[in-house]
Amino acid sequence: MTQHAGDETPERQSAVSGLDRARMFVRRYWVAIAAHVGVIVAWWLWVRLGDVPSYVMPGPVETIAALWDEYDWFHNTMVTAGEILAGYLIATVFGVGVALLSSWSRIVDQAVMPLMISLNMIPKVALGPLFIVWFSYGFTPNVLIVFAICVLPILLTTARGLREVEPDLLDLVRSLKGSRWQIFTKIQLPGSLPYIFSGMKVATVLAVAGAVVGEFIASEEGLGYLMLQVQVTLDTAAMFMAVLLITLIGVVLYGLVVLLERLTVTNDSRVRSS
Known part of the structure; x- marks a missing residue:
């Protein structure tokens, strides 16, 4: 049987609603998100291209890896x-x-x-x-x-x-x-x-x-x-x-x-x- 648009299950409606909220969040805060991502990318490039010692400035990957230390x-x-x-x-x-x-x-x-x-x-x-x-x-x-x-x-x-x-x-x-x-x-x-x-x-x-x-x-x-x-x-x-x-x-x-x-x-x- 085919399912009409008005007969969507509550689970599907909830998933669609959650997706819409996520899209609204991205549209509203995309500038702030892009700024944060840009800072992380600039941080990574500076460490890699500048050949900065890790004990002076670790990169994002090394910083995240520190979570696995005791x-x-x-x-x-x-x-x-x-x-x-x-x-x-x-x-x-x-x-x-x-x-x-x-x-x-x-x-x-x-x-x-x-x-x-x-x-x-x-x-x-x-x-x-x-x-x-x-x-x-x-x-x-x-x-x-x-x-x-x-x-x-x-x-x-x-x-x-x-x-x-x-x-x-x-x-x-x-x-x-x-x-x-x-x-x-x-x-x-x-x-x-x-x-x-x-x-x-x-x-x-x-x-x-x-x-x-x-x-x-x-x-x-x-x-x-x-x-x-x-x-x-x-x-x-x-x-x-x-x-x-x-x-x-x-x-x-x-x-x-x-x-x-x-x-x-x-x-x-x-x-x-x-």
Whole structure:
């Protein structure tokens, strides 16, 4: 029997839908994809045509081959990713929470905001030895370093977003006896989401840097710690692989934040924030 176009099985429809999404992705991001591929090709050509020693600059193939060395890549990658995610999430919750309290209370705003800015002036590298004394080596000090380096941009952008909410809307909800929680969930939060995500996207870059710095100082595992170990043996390919994995973690985190932004921020909110 012949099968009509309208009688396609769910499996075939799902396959076609997935193919269409893949094509849309390529059409939308082909320039970015081509740029990344171009960098890899230029890297390979420079190493090959320039006859660069592998201990100075390994090629892409040698870098990928380092994954087969006995460096426990999966465990170290998960450690670094966990530190980044934990510190980042704590910074997000804390930053948004403090910004909200500041928008509700002028005393809190006048006391906490200058204090947070002053504390942020402390070099994060200088906190590493203190965290080692307080918490020893391991996961906790690195999470705290990530938190310390991420919290301010989230706090400042959220505070600005909460202040940019239209006063007429706030007065309307207050006149209707709306609670502070209703004002926050119905007015302030939707209007400030573009600002919150702006700070969160900046913080993704800082989170990756904070985790690596923390592992340089206060860790016995993770990709940053692994880089220090392979540096001793001049295993440059493994160092490059660690850098690529750290970059991949950051790209994935940034992509998740962008995806969450697209799912939650309306076009109306974007227009008001611009």
